[in-house]
Amino acid sequence: MKSQPEANLVRGTPLDEKALKRGKTFSVIYEPRLRYGWDTGQAISRYLAELKEGRLIARSCRKCERIMIPPRMFCERCFRPTDKWAYVKDTGKIFTFSLCYVSWDVRRLKQPEIPAVIEIDGASPGMGILHVVKKIAPRKVRIGMAVRAVWKPKAKRIGSVTDIAYWEPIKN
Amino acid sequence: MPDGVAIIGVGFTSLQPSTPHLSFKELMFEAAQKAYLDAGVQSNEIDSFVTCAEDLNEGLSIFDEYTPDQLGAVQKPMHTLTQDGLHGIADALMQIRSGIAELVVVEAHSKASNVKTPEWLLDYALDPIYNRPLGFNPHAVAGLEMNVFLHETGIRAEHCAQVAAKNRRNALRNPVAAYPLALTPMHVESSPYVAYPLREAEIAERADGCVVVVLANEARAQSSQSKAAWIYGVGFANDSATLESRDWVRAEYVRIAAERAYRQASIQNPREIRLFEVDDTYAYKELQHLIALGLYCEGAEAGRSLETGETKPDGKIPVNVSGGALGMGLPLEASGLYRVVELVLQLRGQASARQLADVRLGLAQSWRGVPTTSGAVVILGTEQPK
Amino acid sequence: MSGRKVAMVGAGMTKFMHRALETPKELAWLAAKSALDSAVMNLNQIDCVVLGTAPDAFDGVHMKGEYLSDGCGGWKKPYLRCYVGGGTGVYAMAQAWFHVASGLFDTALVVCEEKMSSCLPHPQAAFLTIFDHITEQPLKPNLLWIFALEQNRYMQTYGIGLEDIARVSVKNKRNALDHPAAQLGANLTVKDVLASEVMAWPVHRLMVSPTSDGAAAVVLAGEEIARRLSDRPVWIQGVGWCLDTAYWTNRDLAYPEYVEKAAWTAYRMAGIREPRKEINIAEPYDPFAYKELHHLEGLQLAPKGQAPKLLADGVFERNGDLPVTPSGGLLGVGNPIAAAGLMKICELFWQLRGEAGPRQVPGKPERGVAQAWGDLMQVGTVVVMGTKEPA
Numbered sequence: 012m013k014s015q016p017e018a019n020l021v022r023g024t025p026l027d028e029k030a031l032k033r034g035k036t037f038s039v040i041y042e043p044r045l046r047y048g049w050d051t052g053q054a055i056s057r058y059l060a061e062l063k064e065g066r067l068i069a070r071s072c073r074k075c076e077r078i079m080i081p082p083r084m085f086c087e088r089c090f091r092p093t094d095k096w097a098y099v100k101d102t103g104k105i106f107t108f109s110l111c112y113v114s115w116d117v118r119r120l121k122q123p124e125i126p127a128v129i130e131i132d133g134a135s136p137g138m139g140i141l142h143v144v145k146k147i148a149p150r151k152v153r154i155g156m157a158v159r160a161v162w163k164p165k166a167k168r169i170g171s172v173t174d175i176a177y178w179e180p181i182k183n
Numbered sequence: 184m185p186d187g188v189a190i191i192g193v194g195f196t197s198l199q200p201s202t203p204h205l206s207f208k209e210l211m212f213e214a215a216q217k218a219y220l221d222a223g224v225q226s227n228e229i230d231s232f233v234t235c236a237e238d239l240n241e242g243l244s245i246f247d248e249y250t251p252d253q254l255g256a257v258q259k260p261m262h263t264l265t266q267d268g269l270h271g272i273a274d275a276l277m278q279i280r281s282g283i284a285e286l287v288v289v290e291a292h293s294k295a296s297n298v299k300t301p302e303w304l305l306d307y308a309l310d311p312i313y314n315r316p317l318g319f320n321p322h323a324v325a326g327l328e329m330n331v332f333l334h335e336t337g338i339r340a341e342h343c344a345q346v347a348a349k350n351r352r353n354a355l356r357n358p359v360a361a362y363p364l365a366l367t368p369m370h371v372e373s374s375p376y377v378a379y380p381l382r383e384a385e386i387a388e389r390a391d392g393c394v395v396v397v398l399a400n401e402a403r404a405q406s407s408q409s410k411a412a413w414i415y416g417v418g419f420a421n422d423s424a425t426l427e428s429r430d431w432v433r434a435e436y437v438r439i440a441a442e443r444a445y446r447q448a449s450i451q452n453p454r455e456i457r458l459f460e461v462d463d464t465y466a467y468k469e470l471q472h473l474i475a476l477g478l479y480c481e482g483a484e485a486g487r488s489l490e491t492g493e494t495k496p497d498g499k500i501p502v503n504v505s506g507g508a509l510g511m512g513l514p515l516e517a518s519g520l521y522r523v524v525e526l527v528l529q530l531r532g533q534a535s536a537r538q539l540a541d542v543r544l545g546l547a548q549s550w551r552g553v554p555t556t557s558g559a560v561v562i563l564g565t566e567q568p569k
Numbered sequence: 570m571s572g573r574k575v576a577m578v579g580a581g582m583t584k585f586m587h588r589a590l591e592t593p594k595e596l597a598w599l600a601a602k603s604a605l606d607s608a609v610m611n612l613n614q615i616d617c618v619v620l621g622t623a624p625d626a627f628d629g630v631h632m633k634g635e636y637l638s639d640g641c642g643g644w645k646k647p648y649l650r651c652y653v654g655g656g657t658g659v660y661a662m663a664q665a666w667f668h669v670a671s672g673l674f675d676t677a678l679v680v681c682e683e684k685m686s687s688c689l690p691h692p693q694a695a696f697l698t699i700f701d702h703i704t705e706q707p708l709k710p711n712l713l714w715i716f717a718l719e720q721n722r723y724m725q726t727y728g729i730g731l732e733d734i735a736r737v738s739v740k741n742k743r744n745a746l747d748h749p750a751a752q753l754g755a756n757l758t759v760k761d762v763l764a765s766e767v768m769a770w771p772v773h774r775l776m777v778s779p780t781s782d783g784a785a786a787v788v789l790a791g792e793e794i795a796r797r798l799s800d801r802p803v804w805i806q807g808v809g810w811c812l813d814t815a816y817w818t819n820r821d822l823a824y825p826e827y828v829e830k831a832a833w834t835a836y837r838m839a840g841i842r843e844p845r846k847e848i849n850i851a852e853p854y855d856p857f858a859y860k861e862l863h864h865l866e867g868l869q870l871a872p873k874g875q876a877p878k879l880l881a882d883g884v885f886e887r888n889g890d891l892p893v894t895p896s897g898g899l900l901g902v903g904n905p906i907a908a909a910g911l912m913k914i915c916e917l918f919w920q921l922r923g924e925a926g927p928r929q930v931p932g933k934p935e936r937g938v939a940q941a942w943g944d945l946m947q948v949g950t951v952v953v954m955g956t957k958e959p960a
Contacts, residue, residue, distance in 0.1 A: 014926020015607075015919040016582055018749035022599045023584030023783065024591060036590065039312050040689070041629060046299040047242035047702075052206025055703050079819070081704050085212040087252035087814055090226040092212075107725070107822065109717030111769035115709045117691040123770070126714040128818045139818040141705050141714075149770075154725050173707045232812075239631040244624040244698040245654040248944040249815045258830055261812040262660060263652045265634045270649050274664075280671035281572040283808070283838075307631040312592075417673075421648040424594075424639040439645060555635040557648070 054082045059170040077135040099133030101160035106130045110149045145177040157181040189404035189411035192222020192397035198361040198390040198512040201296035210393040212253040218395035223408035226255025230284035235271040235291040235516040267549040268520035269559035273417040275398045292393035293514035324553040326378025329467040335432045338486030344371035345489040346466040354510025356536040361390040361512035385466035390512025394520035412527045415562040418443030422556035437475035440560040453477045460522035462550040463507040519549030572670035576795035576802035579608025579788035580915040585752045585903025588686040589782035594640030597682040600784035608788045616674040618643040620650040621661030621681040623906035626695040641680040654943030656950035658910015663808035682784035683905030692780040717769035719822040720859045726823035727874030735762035737858035745901020747927035752903035776858035781903035785911040807953035809834025817945040828867025828949035835951040844869040849934035852913035854941045855898040892930040910941035
């Protein structure tokens with residue numbers, strides 16, 4: 012019985028990077044000129060406005076009794092509109108984290124970025140947001156560690172998740 | 184057709200040039216709530232969900248990530264089709280016929296207003312090696328096609344202008360429409376050329392909106408609280424992918440799709456169908472699509488029909504009573520579903536000022552816009568097909 | 570299982586490469602032609618074409634499905650493109666399955682293609698756009714973040730060590746040495762894997778599959794036609810797919826519920842009650858080494874947190890009790906997203922027909938499961954295939 016896929020029938024021409032850089036292969040370069048202006052809608056517009064004021068806000072559903080962050084105008088579990096706005100704390104616990112030595116555009120970093128999912132105090136258990144942690148030696152970060160938001164100065168806040176500059180450990 | 188499949192609910196937002204107060208999620212939630220209410224179903228009864236969306240129209244990659252929550256689809260079967268909503272209807276029908284689902288939801292929306300560079304987006308759809316380097320406005324693809332279409336058929340530019348005027352006027356009676364206008368053909372023919380012979384007033388403007396459709400198998404449809412719109416036939420097809428090898432005169436993708444739909448529906452003569460909601464992204468396309476649907480022979484007949492008013496709401500074969508894309512607006516992948524909405528309302532007798540008499544069968548057709556040759560056809564009727 | 574029975578009658582694929590000379594259309598064509606040839610069929614006998622391909626951002630073409638249609642054989646034919654991120658490669662099988670099972674089409678050609686190398690400066694950068702545009706992208710996340718966050722949670726929850734995870738890379742890259750299309754077959758030790766640099770702790774470089782160019786294709790047919798076309802069709806016994814919430818930061822990532830739900834849908838359809846006993850081969854999705862273990866647990870093929878032990882005990886080797894990823898997987902063969910998922914389907918096809926040559930698992934396997942994953946840790950897509958016709 013023949014072995015599949017048959018080696019001599021598996022096609023494809025691997026190109027090496029050097030050949031491409033030396034122009035040994037024709038290529039066409041194109042830079043897309045795409046711009047979007049996304050409507051943030053009811054829920055996220057308020058979220059961003061509150062971030063500018065130095066506060067975190069969530070939405071609650073009285074049927075399942077969850078307090079949800081990031082806020083949303085509909086409860087995805089109960090499939091009904093959410094009921095109320097609810098301020099939550101700007102402290103939380105690290106639910107999970109990583110030490111990342113590669114930037115989003117694939118540059119090597121000497122000091123790692125520390126992305127984390129942070130469970131927010133005041134929201135329902137397990138309600139986390141993505142953010143970054145700083146001011147701690149990478150090898151000391153632990154799941155369950157208590158952290159607090161470090162806000163940018165009011166004049167520098169623009170209504171963005173980056174109005175929180177980073178999260179730092181709460182020292183006892 | 185074995186095993187009936189029907190639309191038992193529709194929910195939709197009105198089409199608007201922009202929707203600044205709502206995110207796409209909030210638009211979808213609104214349409215979904217309306218659809219489930221109309222269908223008399225709870226979200227947790229739905230077996231499968233289909234979204235019709237293109238990443239780059241949204242500006243987000245892997246767009247299906249962001250669709251389940253606002254449809255009640257969390258931890259349910261859900262997938263995206265990068266196609267028009269009518270392809271989604273075909274997909275849902277196939278799922279139901281395969282026995283894997285009883286209730287399937289199809290959703291499509293447009294936040295076209297959030298795309299700040301629409302022409303560059305269309306440019307991005309052109310072939311990167313053969314076409315883009317030439318640096319032409321993508322609407323020129325339609326201009327090229329319109330030119331040879333008129334030349335070969337003998338249809339005249341003024342006929343296309345009449346299509347634009349007809350559809351904008353029809354939209355005056357459609358509360359969902361974004362661009363109703365008492366437009367005359369003369370106004371159309373004095374609007375500037377965008378890509379000769381295509382004029383600005385012949386190009387549908389984009390609009391925001393969302394449609395959610397609930398499809399059911401025979402048993403669920405028969406027990407449904409709202410009047411079911413039965414699916415008689417579906418078809419979809421692609422023609423050539425490249426500009427260089429395509430048929431520039433005939434909408435082959437529609438001819439193939441329609442043939443399949445007519446055969447399933449056992450329709451010998453398309454004129455048995457009461458109304459047609461066809462793509463008119465560019466005014467000439469309406470005529471090209473009507474020919475491909477078999478309503479007119481190749482040649483000037485389709486153009487002449489505008490002189491007799493045959494395709495007006497009070498004519499023998501009303502086309503785009505809703506106002507079409509020219510009158511309603513072009514909501515990207517949701518275009519076909521807004522046409523389905525019109526058919527469903529007409530079949531139920533709920534089309535108010537637009538209501539035609541004796542509506543038993545209707546046809547919706549979509550095209551995916553330049554530079555594609557992709558389209559779909561759906562035929563709906565009031566009675567369950569035998 | 571109601572609806573018409575559907576079988577797979579042909580399969581083909583291209584090499585998986587870091588960068589291919591071929592254009593996306595040419596890659597699709599090579600795979601599609603190879604699949605048709607293997608089934609001894611021509612395009613006229615194909616009623617419809619289903620394309621699976623992941624983000625348009627890589628190939629650099631909007632409405633990529635329309636662009637690829639000619640390379641896939643979708644000319645003057647019913648054609649559509651389905652999409653669930655990384656889950657696409659296995660989901661496309663389910664999509665084509667209901668095309669045929671519904672009775673609307675008798676034969677279907679499924680093509681999955683990816684050309685990631687077109688994206689400059691590096692395909693990885695395009696993954697920025699999968700994160701939420703308002704609440705996440707401003708933080709400049711990269712794909713490594715979300716995998717590392719999940720791997721950490723998985724390890725912490727079940728007390729799993731890095732050696733356990735490194736073993737997956739060792740097994741799969743070694744298996745890939747026997748795959749003619751493989752990009753990254755290698756003989757490695759656990760030590761080698763752990764010595765590779767940390768990309769995003771706890772992820773090491775040799776635990777990550779590469780970006781790749783490549784395509785795969787299969788041919789499906791309704792029962793009467795399948796029996797005519799092939800003396801050994803492989804039957805699609807079950808399909809399932811499941812999409813979880815977009816709010817991934819509101820979920821515990823330690824266990825993939827979406828894979829479990831998709832798997833049970835497929836198992837129920839296939840009449841399977843005890844997956845661990847009734848499945849003979851598994852091809853779970855392995856974009857990162859830990860994911861294979863994570864998915865095996867979701868697939869009910871290992872108790873929660875126990876997959877690493879079974880791996881260490883040799884259960885998942887080719888000659889083990891339950892061979893897992895005999896192909897070499899994404900870690901070994903390569904990861905042109907959608908094509909990688911379909912490659913796993915092709916592997917099951919060849920294994921179940923005894924045609925996998927040096928990769929062949931012993932004992933005449935009758936039934937296999939292929940699974941893909943995608944999105945923000947969200948979607949599970951599962952297909953069960955077997956030599957026995959469904960009842």
